Structure formats: structure tokens, C-alpha cells
Amino acid sequence: MDRPEETGGGSGPTRGREATRARILASAKELFTNEGYGSVSSRMIASHAGVNVALINRYFGAKRGLLTEILREDGVFPGLIEGDPATLTRRLAEHAVSRLHGEGTALQRALDDSAGDPDLQAVYQGRITSAMIDPLEAYLGTDGARAHASLMAAVMLGLTRVRLVEGATALRALDRELLTDRLRVLLDLCLEDFGEPGAPEEPEGPRGTEGVGEG
Amino acid sequence: MDRPEETGGGSGPTRGREATRARILASAKELFTNEGYGSVSSRMIASHAGVNVALINRYFGAKRGLLTEILREDGVFPGLIEGDPATLTRRLAEHAVSRLHGEGTALQRALDDSAGDPDLQAVYQGRITSAMIDPLEAYLGTDGARAHASLMAAVMLGLTRVRLVEGATALRALDRELLTDRLRVLLDLCLEDFGEPGAPEEPEGPRGTEGVGEG
DNA sequence: TTTGACAGGTAAGCAGTGTTTACATGAGTC
DNA sequence: GACTCATGTAAACACTGCTTACCTGTCAAA
Numbered sequence: 001m002d003r004p005e006e007t008g009g010g011s012g013p014t015r016g017r018e019a020t021r022a023r024i025l026a027s028a029k030e031l032f033t034n035e036g037y038g039s040v041s042s043r044m045i046a047s048h049a050g051v052n053v054a055l056i057n058r059y060f061g062a063k064r065g066l067l068t069e070i071l072r073e074d075g076v077f078p079g080l081i082e083g084d085p086a087t088l089t090r091r092l093a094e095h096a097v098s099r100l101h102g103e104g105t106a107l108q109r110a111l112d113d114s115a116g117d118p119d120l121q122a123v124y125q126g127r128i129t130s131a132m133i134d135p136l137e138a139y140l141g142t143d144g145a146r147a148h149a150s151l152m153a154a155v156m157l158g159l160t161r162v163r164l165v166e167g168a169t170a171l172r173a174l175d176r177e178l179l180t181d182r183l184r185v186l187l188d189l190c191l192e193d194f195g196e197p198g199a200p201e202e203p204e205g206p207r208g209t210e211g212v213g214e215g
Numbered sequence: 216m217d218r219p220e221e222t223g224g225g226s227g228p229t230r231g232r233e234a235t236r237a238r239i240l241a242s243a244k245e246l247f248t249n250e251g252y253g254s255v256s257s258r259m260i261a262s263h264a265g266v267n268v269a270l271i272n273r274y275f276g277a278k279r280g281l282l283t284e285i286l287r288e289d290g291v292f293p294g295l296i297e298g299d300p301a302t303l304t305r306r307l308a309e310h311a312v313s314r315l316h317g318e319g320t321a322l323q324r325a326l327d328d329s330a331g332d333p334d335l336q337a338v339y340q341g342r343i344t345s346a347m348i349d350p351l352e353a354y355l356g357t358d359g360a361r362a363h364a365s366l367m368a369a370v371m372l373g374l375t376r377v378r379l380v381e382g383a384t385a386l387r388a389l390d391r392e393l394l395t396d397r398l399r400v401l402l403d404l405c406l407e408d409f410g411e412p413g414a415p416e417e418p419e420g421p422r423g424t425e426g427v428g429e430g
Numbered sequence: 431t432t433t434g435a436c437a438g439g440t441a442a443g444c445a446g447t448g449t450t451t452a453c454a455t456g457a458g459t460c
Numbered sequence: 461g462a463c464t465c466a467t468g469t470a471a472a473c474a475c476t477g478c479t480t481a482c483c484t485g486t487c488a489a490a
Binding site: 038116117118120121122124125128129133144146147149150151153154155156157158159161162164165166168170171173174175177178179182185186189190192194195197 | 253331332333335336337339340343344348359361362364365366368369370371372373374376377379380381383385386388389390392393394397400401404405407409410412
Binding site: 230231232235266267268269270273 | 469
């Protein structure tokens, strides 16, 4: 029923459903940010929040539920997909470069580095589709938009991957504007029509096709 | 425990260092192929091989060592990077499309699906660099080759990622030749010179903004 | 005031995991 | 026979996420 005990001092109650939930959430966020996801255990979170382990599962179902809750507040590509269509790929490119350079919130960085964890995987699996590919598809609205959206997502995700796996030092050493622009062109290319099956493709970009071998 | 059947050759010893090592390795490979990596425990492998759990760690250091050993026999991109430079991107594109369609060995497919696991992550971390980016860099040999190689790796890895996370049904529904060629063009674009820092860029794609904000 | 329901909180335990330890065994050698 | 030593074994260790059975403080109805 109602919980009329909210009349505590300035810092709020330390017990009660909402207070406990909030403390767990705050502790989880802080620990994930500082230690990554995989290396933070339920018991660490509980201990940091001054709360029993079982409450994590009571209030969030599981450790993964905590992650979902934390990510729910935070859009994956906030404000990037909406906006002027003419600058979409530019904005995405800038975002990608920014993430490549380890910018963004500390939490984002930490979670990027934990991206291998099965839980993150599972949560991202839904979010990447629902917060990136789906909106891109709807945003483009064109025929076969989903394939284009998927390709763009591939480029974006691949960059994260390379950063995670190799460090991407060579890319980060590049002139930032040059890299951004190259990514923009890549993303633009993802958006171009695929053409007719069987028809020879007309190269549209500013590029000479060199590797036209048949395999 | 059960008396284990001899694996492979048919007449080898079932005990002794090499025989035991081989049995563990064969069991691991079979189980990983059928069940994925993460859901196969050390005890399952040991039990399947008719061997004590501790021997896995004795002979391979850890479960991860098993994976490393299994992958060591198998190049990530076997025979793709070597060959006619003119057809490199074409071959990589074909390979990517092939993997997108779930082709390749059963083990490759299984490991692709387990790609989230931290162990796979860690092992791939080394292998993607040493078996893909490094050779690509050396192969290209050009100035700033590593950045180009990294970009190409990003596209390749991103496709795997999208398949893992979203299924990539839209991409797989595309005409295969059209997709392959689009990927080839994308990869070619990864190889093109980045130009001079600060140099005015040539008019390429549809572009709109001058506002270069932080992402 | 007494009573009883119940949300909120807790200690302990479950079923796993990867990994390590201390010990047994069996073959080859001095 | 006694010694060495690689090989194999059983049992634990230190964790993990998660669940169970129980306690407790609050509050509304009797």
C-alpha cells in the first residue's frame, strides 16, 4: 500500500522500497562505472549499497535487470538519429569518432570495455536493434531501409569492436576531421541503393574500383 | 569412471601425456562445436574425454587455453589475405557474406554464436590483431596502412556483430552478389588515402553541416 | 490495546563455475 | 628393494548468480 514514511530529513530515508531500490541502482552505476560490469558481483553491489544480496534479485529480478534499468535512462544514440536527414551520417560519424576517442560518459566507456559480457550482450542485443537499427530503418523510410540500417550499424559496431580489441590507436592517431569525413562517406555508401540484381553496378562514389576480380 | 573409448586413430594409447592431451582437445572441439563455448564447462569436457578435470588445467593452463589451442590450428581468415592484391577486398567481401549466411565450419559458426564470452573475447582480441589487422597492414605495406587495416577490420567485425545481435536477416535477404559488391566497395573505400589534414575536402557525397560539435 | 497481516529485510544455502591442492599410482632407473 | 617423477585422481577452494525460509517493524482493523 502507501508508504507514508517519506518524511525524513534532507537526504531521504535509507530504508523502504524506493530508497533501497535507489541505493542499489546508484551503487551499481558507480561500481559498473569504476570496475566494469563483469567484474562487479551482486554481493559487491549489495555490500556497497549496505543492503542484502537478495534484495537485488527482489527488486531487479537479476543482475542483468540492474543493467537494463541503468541503460533505460540512457539512450544509446541519444538525439543522433532524429534531426536533419542531410546530416545524419555526419552526426553518426562524429559520434563514432567521439566514442573511438573514449569520450562519452564514464559509464559508457566502462560498459564499452565490458561489451564482451554475456549479460551486456543480451541487453545490447535488444537495445542495438530497438534503439539503433529500428529507428534508423523507420527514419530512412525508404525501400529496403532495414538492410541499409543494418549496414550502417555494422560500421558503427565494428568501430567499437576494433577499439575494444585492438585499441584502434592508428585510427585515433588520424586527423580527427579526416577520419570523421571518411566515416561519413562510408555511412553514406551504406545508404546508397543496392541496384538491380544481376545488373552491373555503376560506381557512384569518388573512387576508382581497383579490386574487381571475380572469385 | 568409465573406460574411455579411444578417439581418433583407433589404435593409440588411451593414457599418457600426448594421448590425454589429444583426447581432451578432441572432446573440447566436439563439445564447443555442438554446444558453443560458454555453455560447456570444464567438467563436461573432462567427463566427455574420460579424464579428470584437473588435467585440463594441467595440460592447457585453463579452459581458455583449450580454446587458444583449438584456434591455433585454424586461421581466422585462412588464405584470404594472401593472394592477388587486386582481389583482396573482393575475397574479404565474399568471406564476410559467406559468414553472414552462416557458412564456414560448424566450429566457426558455434564460436561466432558464442562470441560474447569473455574468454572468446580475450582470445579473439589477440587473434584479430595478429591474424587480421597485422597481416593486412603488412600486406598493404603503404603509409598509414594500419589505419586502413583497422577500418577494414571494423567493417568485417561489424558485420559479424550485426548478425549476432540482430540476425542480419535483411542483409541476408539481399541478392548475394549485390551485397558482396557493396561490401567490396566499402572495403575499397577503407583503403583509400585519407588525404591531407586540414586540406579542403573535395565535394563527395551529400553533405550539409559545417557545425562540428562534440559527440 | 491487542491482534494479525504483510512489505521489507536477512542469513543461509543451492547449484553452478573455473581452478588448485594434496595425494595415489605406476613405470623406469639406480 | 628404494628412489624419482611424470601422470592421474578426489576433494576442496573461492567464487558466481540466485533462491529459500525466516525474522521484523509497521500499520490498520478489531
